[in-house]
Amino acid sequence: MYLVVAVEPLGLEESKVRKIFEETLGRYAKLVLYDAPPADQGELFKRIKDADIVVTVSYPISGEVIRKSEKLKMIAVSFTGYDHVDIEAAKERGIVVSNVPGYATDSVAELVFGLVIVAARRVIQADRVMRTGGWRTPELLGTELRGKTIGIVGFGAIGRRVAELAKAFGMDILVYDRSPWKEEKKKKAEEVGARFVSLDELMRKSDIVTVHVPLTSETRHMIRYEHLRLLKPGAILVNVARGAVIKEDDLVRFLKERKDVTACLDVYSVEPLPPDHELRKLENVILTPHIGFYTKEALERRTRVTFENIKAFIEGRPQNRVA
Structure with missing residues (x-):
């Protein structure tokens, strides 16, 4: 035995x-x-x-x-x-x-849209208003997903599932992937009407950017300040992959400068996220404790x-x- x-x-x-x-x-x-x-x-x-x-x-x-x-x-x-x-x-x-x-493909992809909807419809802010005795204010004005552009960084199993859900929401889909020639990726891109672009173009043109690459020596800090600064006004950035794919110091700096951008983060360079981490202090960040897989x-x-x-x-x- x-x-x-x-x-x-x-x-x-x-x-x-x-x-x-x-x-x-x-x-x-x-x-x-x-x-x-x-x-x-x-x-x-x-x-x-x-x-x-x-x-x-x-x-x-x-x-x-x-x-x-x-x-x-x-x-x-x-x-x-x-x-x-x-x-x-x-x-x-x-x-x-x-x-x-692939055990959590659906769980992670569904969390992406949970976070995106919470950010786009300002659900957390609305909850705070209600708990303090308030009611609807102009600051709670949200945006729809239909017709928006989602940029998917990494087109593996989770990225492809996100694309399927994005299609159901009526979104335009851009993809950055380091191996777009692979048959399963080409086929799925055709099915959902996605277009492969460079990382810079994706960051510039997307209303929502969501990250789905594994952490390797090649992907560590692949998204840095020079990429973040390309984001559109009011963009939503989601990371449910690995924290270190985005250079965290650059992200904190960028979010302090660009309060119009919302970051939805489920993963961090150090986990658990230290109690005094700068990310915990920012108003334009939605944080979850690495629950993408947790169903x-x-x-x-x-x-x-x-x-x-x-x-x-x-x-x-x-x-x-x-x-």
Whole structure:
């Protein structure tokens, strides 16, 4: 029997996690499930030193711990992003690393439009007015989405789903993507009437800009002050991808200068966002605590695929492999 150790909670009730585990891996492995993340890498090592397979969501797995964990054969990341795992160390040891792509495509795309509507219709400001005894004022004048231009940065699964929803709202769609020649991207662009443009053109022409690229060495700080300053008056900027895709210091500077622009942020360079961070003090920012993926349906899907990845590895046919 393989020993599988989940080093942190998987987001579902323990009974639900164990039920899914039994359905997928019951005859192959036993599960140790912790109800809180490790305090540090030292405690992490104590938890996994006898494990064959480790499951992590967002807790970092350092190269030092990977190299010391002699029994470790697989790291199953129960998340789409895996930049918190030392991939090079895993490759050195011949350890398989898997992730869960696409589990929250609908959840994240729907949050984009939740945030956009809240910003465009000034819902938060309206709520504040009502709670202080007020009523409708000129400051609550909103805008419609139909006929507006949305710029989608990154046309992977989530970006394409956002485009589908944008089409339903009757919006014009611009896309910036580093590989627009890929067949699935070309096909979806044709279906929704999207047009591929440069990043600068997208920033200049869009009423709404929404970011959907993974964080890599190429995408870190890909949106900087020189791009932000191109935004139209009254634009809405949404980031539900990774915080560091936008250079955060530049974003704070820009939002202080351009109070007509609203930023809707679900992700940050440092998470949790520090209590005294400048972003928390700005009126033209809507903040959510990285909840894009956080729906019942997405978490159940993520857990099931995580365990299916482990089963495929045990059966000698690894899937969703990133290392």
